[in-house]
Amino acid sequence: MARPTPELIDALRRTARNLKNGAPYQWGHMGGCNCGNLAQELTKLSKDQIHRYAMQRYGDWNEQVDDYCPTSTLPVDLVISEMLSAGLMLEDIKHLEKLDDRAVLMRFPVEERFLKHNVRDDVVAYMNAWADLLEEQLLEKITLPVFNLELIDQEVVY
Template identity: 50%
Template sequence: MAIPSLHIIDALRKTANQLQNGSRYEWGHMGSCNCGNLAQTITAFSRAEIQQRALQNPGDWSEQLVEYCPSSGLPMDFIIEKMIDFGFSKQDLRHLEWLSD
């Protein structure tokens, strides 16, 4: 689990506020799903940029998190790396995507 910190809390609140105020939510879209919306907040990539990077690899967020390799140079791995560097674990992101914890 992510170590509680103000910047993690702020990112989650900002993402929730953006969704509440009309940001696009689309569970089947890699840039507009749960992790996609958080990735927009953390990385400042647009939903379209996240989707474009994600489609270069097979799988949804959960599958791409399993295959994540920090030295791969793959565009989606760069986004995942930024989220991990921010303080989230791969498990945190899987739980967020599936709202399972």
């Protein structure tokens, strides 16, 4: 599962909002699909740039991830590297394209877990649920300092 970073959580929410508000969505387009839309938010590249980069190598996002090389200078590998630096893991990219990460799906009622990977509303719901999950994980890591109440009650003299 992805590292819960504020950048990734925010990008997931922005992507979901953009899709809900009518951003171009086309599951068969490498820059306009589930991963492509998130990649746009994380990289600030256009859907056409992402698609063009991906077409320099064969395959969909699953195959691009399988062939990913962190030392490559292929543009699609640079896009994937930027996505990973935001907190994603390679498997997360695959799960996003198919909307099939079990931890995310468990957040839905049983009757709503059968998301269709190429339906805009399902992608929006999945990204929002994933962002909520990551935010909860991030908040669990935050520890607030414990204050000594006896010191707080004492009068401070300057």
